[in-house]
Amino acid sequence: MRGDFDGDGRAEIPVTGSAGLGLLGWSGGALRAELIAPNGVLAGDWLLDAEKNRFHLVADLDGDGRAEILVSGVKGIAVLARDGPGALGSVMTARDGSAVGGRLLDVVNDGFGPAGDLDGDGRDEVLVVGEAGIAVLALAGPGAPDSLATVPNGARIGPWTLDTARDRFGPVGDLDGDGRAEIVVSGPGGLGVLKLDAGALTCPFMLGPAVLGEVDFPIAAADFAGDGRDEVLLVGAEGLAVLRGGSLLASPHAARVGPVGDFDGDGRAEIVVSGADGIAVLGLSDGGFAPRAEASDGDVLGAWRLDAGRDRCVAAADLAGDGRARVVVAGPAGLGVLECADGGLRAVSATPRGTGLGDWPLDAADRIGIEPEVVRVHVKILAVPDVAIAEMFAAAERVFGTAGLRLHLAGTQTLDLPDLADLDIGGCHSGQLTGEQRALFGHRDGAGPGDLVVYFVRGTVPPMDGCAAHPPGRPGAVVARGAGLWTLGHELGHVLGLRHVDAADRLMTGGGTRSITRPPPDLSPPEAAVLRHRGMP
Numbered sequence: 241m242r243g244d245f246d247g248d249g250r251a252e253i254p255v256t257g258s259a260g261l262g263l264l265g266w267s268g269g270a271l272r273a274e275l276i277a278p279n280g281v282l283a284g285d286w287l288l289d290a291e292k293n294r295f296h297l298v299a300d301l302d303g304d305g306r307a308e309i310l311v312s313g314v315k316g317i318a319v320l321a322r323d324g325p326g327a328l329g330s331v332m333t334a335r336d337g338s339a340v341g342g343r344l345l346d347v348v349n350d351g352f353g354p355a356g357d358l359d360g361d362g363r364d365e366v367l368v369v370g371e372a373g374i375a376v377l378a379l380a381g382p383g384a385p386d387s388l389a390t391v392p393n394g395a396r397i398g399p400w401t402l403d404t405a406r407d408r409f410g411p412v413g414d415l416d417g418d419g420r421a422e423i424v425v426s427g428p429g430g431l432g433v434l435k436l437d438a439g440a441l442t443c444p445f446m447l448g449p450a451v452l453g454e455v456d457f458p459i460a461a462a463d464f465a466g467d468g469r470d471e472v473l474l475v476g477a478e479g480l481a482v483l484r485g486g487s488l489l490a491s492p493h494a495a496r497v498g499p500v501g502d503f504d505g506d507g508r509a510e511i512v513v514s515g516a517d518g519i520a521v522l523g524l525s526d527g528g529f530a531p532r533a534e535a536s537d538g539d540v541l542g543a544w545r546l547d548a549g550r551d552r553c554v555a556a557a558d559l560a561g562d563g564r565a566r567v568v569v570a571g572p573a574g575l576g577v578l579e580c581a582d583g584g585l586r587a588v589s590a591t592p593r594g595t596g597l598g599d600w601p602l603d604a605a606d607r608i609g610i611e612p613e614v615v616r617v618h619v620k621i622l623a624v625p626d627v628a629i630a631e632m633f634a635a636a637e638r639v640f641g642t643a644g645l646r647l648h649l650a651g652t653q654t655l656d657l658p659d660l661a662d663l664d665i666g667g668c669h670s671g672q673l674t675g676e677q678r679a680l681f682g683h684r685d686g687a688g689p690g691d692l693v694v695y696f697v698r699g700t701v702p703p704m705d706g707c708a709a710h711p712p713g714r715p716g717a718v719v720a721r722g723a724g725l726w727t728l729g730h731e732l733g734h735v736l737g738l739r740h741v742d743a744a745d746r747l748m749t750g751g752g753t754r755s756i757t758r759p760p761p762d763l764s765p766p767e768a769a770v771l772r773h774r775g776m777p
Contacts (some may be wrong), residue, residue, distance in 0.1 A: 243298055243557050244496035245322045246274075247306045253568060254298065254309060255335070256290040257599075257606035258765070261309075263330065264597055264608075266559035270589045271577060274600035277328040285647050286311070286318040291765045294642050295610050299355035301379045302331055305364035306553065309610070310355070310366060312347045319379065332379055340627045341377045346370060346514040351641075356412035356421030358436040359388065365436075366431030367423060369404050374437060388758075389441050398443030400425065400432040406630050409434075413461025413470030415445075424458045424472055431458065431472075431483075447483075457648045458483075459614060460500045464524040471524075473500070473511060475614070476650065480511070480522075480529060483745045496690070499611065501556035501565030503580045504532055512556065512567055515690065516549045520767025521567075521580055535582040544576040544587035551576075552772070555609035570608050605769035613648040613772070615731070616691040619652045620683055622651035622661045623698035623721045627650075629728075632719075636729030638760050643768035647732075661698040663718055692716055692735055694728065705753065708734030726753040726761060733763075737770045 241253035245263055252274060253264040260278040264271045268319045276520035281288050296310045301319050308321045308331055316335040323329030329761035334340050336347045351369040358365045358376060365378045365388060373392040377385035395402050407427040415422045415433060423434040425443075432446040460473040464482055470533040472483040475497050496514045503510050503521050510532055518536040522529035559564050559577070566588065575597070577589040591602055617627060620754055629652075637647045657680070662674040680695055687693050693716035700707060705723040708731045710716045719729035730753050740750030747753075747761040763771070 243307050244305075245307045247304075248561070249559035251559055251609060252307075253555050253557055253559075254610055255297060255600065255606055255608050257603055258291060259601055259603070261288060261290045261295075261604075262478075262600045263322070263599075267598075270597075271559075271575065271591065272600075273600035275322060275326055275328060276599055283318070283320050283328040286313075286320065286330045287315075287331045288328070289313065295367070295607075296352040297355050298610055299364035299366070299420070300362075301364050301366065303327075303361065307665075311343060312352060314347070314730045316347060317352070322494070332385065334385070336439070341368075341370070341375050341385055342390065343368075343375055343387070349777075351409075352410045354410035354423065356423070357411075357557070358421050358423070360418075360420040367409055369409055369411045371404065371728045373402060374404060374409070374441075376441070389436060389439060391441055397434060397441050397491070398430075398436070399446045400429065402445040403427060405634055409756065411458055411461040411472070415461065415470050415472065417467075424461060426458055429754065436627055457614070457650065459497055460511070462500045463507075464509050464511075473497075475616075475648070480513070482524060482528075496553070496612065499553060499556035499567070501558070501567075502563065503556070503565050503567070505562070505564040512553050514548060514553055515549075518584065518671035519553065521550075521585070526611070528767070533583055533585050535585040541576075541578060541585050542587035543590035544578065544701070547571050547573065552613070554613075555771075556610065557598050568608060572604075575602060575608065583695065593647060605689065605765060607644055607772060611643070612641065613643050614646050614648050615640070615732075615736075616648045616688065618648040618650050618684070618687045618691055618693045620693060620695045621652065621654045622657055623696060625696050625719065625721050625723060627723065627725050629696070632723075632725060632728040635682040636732060639726075639729050640732075640771065643763050644772055650691060653685060655683055655685070655695075662693075663697045663699075665704065665707045665709065665718065668704065668709050670709040670711075673709060673711060677709065677718075678711055680718070681711050681716055684716075685713060690712070690715070692732060694719055694720065694731070702777055704732040708732075710735065724754045726756055726759070729761075733767075733771075738767050 245252045250287040252265045255262045262273045263275040265274040293311050293313045298307050302307050308319045319331040355364045355366045365376050368375045369682045376388045378388050379425045380386045413522040414420045421539045426434045430448040432443045435442050457475050458472050459475050464471045472761040473713045475479045500511050510521050520531045521533045539546045551569050554567040554570045555750040574586050574592040578585045661678050664674045666674045695718045699720050705727045706719045715735050738748045741748050745758045
């Protein structure tokens with residue numbers, strides 16, 4: 241079972257924060273901490289610092305039927321596992337710069353994940369993505385992982401040409417029902433499926449961008465149809481779609497999509513969608529998705545009152561081991577656990593902020609679960625920037641990934657607006673917008689209510705690299721042609737609620753992103769908490 245750290249048939253949910261790393265399990269009708277590893281403790285050979293370490297994924301990497309966590313830090317990577325009832329250990333550690341699977345480990349520039357059982361041996365393998373290419377790594381013991389396959393940047397994998405600066409990898413699922421997982425890859429070339437076969441990666445399936453249209457971002461892979469094969473869930477400007485045998489079944493758009501799980505115990509996966517109006521659990525039907533359970537903003541669901549604009553569905557897991565997943569919701573009121581019941585949702589547990597989950601002190605800054613949340617960003621181009629948009633986007637995603645956010649480039653459009661190319665931004669204050677700013681931010685073609693829109697202009701008046709002042713209900717920012725690599729991420733940070741800081745090694749430095757020292761820049765734990773618990777933009 242995914243997320244079962246002790247092998248008892250029930251899933252646990254990781255939580256990280258100032259208290260360290262915890263595992264939350266279901267006990268006595270409530271979430272309680274079954275394990276707490278405080279910051280500064282040695283987990284085997286790994287010195288834990290949950291506020292600085294990056295937790296990448298949960299998977300069964302050693303094939304023992306129990307889940308582990310892949311974590312990285314300035315000194316390297318580790319695979320953390322439960323070591324007895326209340327202790328945390330490390331199955332493997334590797335130092336930064338060491339040889340891992342025939343390549344040198346680079347924790348600053350490497351991306352870790354997704355993970356899945358790509359060769360059908362009962363162990364999950366990890367995809368590592370770097371500037372030089374990709375590698376599939378397998379845990380062979382307490383030493384460094386072995387490489388099962390590597391592909392250099394620019395090489396062709398069947399019809400797919402690898403470009404790690406633009407390609408996005410994941411999700412992972414058994415799409416053909418052969419007992420081995422495949423990796424979904426997406427990028428400017430469309431969408432492909434990577435399969436490990438006889439020690440090499442192949443691409444047996446690919447759809448070009450003309451076929452996908454605006455529904456182009458793969459967000460999950462699960463068995464929505466109940467036929468023993470996983471389908472790919474995609475999201476785009478037109479809404480949700482499921483890729484089944486090369487065809488797309490579409491459904492309406494939602495502001496937030498995920499998590500995924502079997503919430504009614506029928507052997508088929510469902511998807512949670514939410515927005516300012518409420519929350520719904522959608523299941524696949526012949527014509528697309530249909531609601532299995534719904535709740536509206538303000539509904540009282542037992543001990544939990546739904547605040548749809550600010551509550552976040554942060555995790556889904558089979559906590560009770562009964563074959564049904566529950567939704568874990570984090571919001572201003574605290575932490576709730578919701579389940580499907582009679583076409584609606586009800587809270588089976590609610591923990592107020594300031595109280596404990598057993599011995600874990602629940603705090604608003606805590607990160608519940610490890611799966612990233614997707615933020616949809618649209619690009620409107622009035623002038624092509626000096627730094628490639630793909631490079632700025634990848635740089636921003638690298639930083640936001642440390643806070644558990646994944647950026648989705650939802651659409652790109654060129655605007656012929658010469659009168660707005662040199663934009664008057666006044667003092668760059670949201671409460672004092674100029675007429676030109678209001679006119680420009682009216683161009684939101686294809687963007688949903690919660691989507692962010694970035695306008696690339698020739699310049700601003702007065703001259704600035706960027707400005708995040710925007711009208712109410714139209715979240716977005718302006719980036720000038722001469723802006724630097726980190727400006728896009730900086731302005732998106734403002735849109736999502738972050739303020740300037742004095743430190744020159746932080747993304748939100750007030751001294752200008754050109755003066756950033758020690759790139760990539762950091763987000764502080766409080767900044768990461770703001771991003772995770774922001775309200776609807």
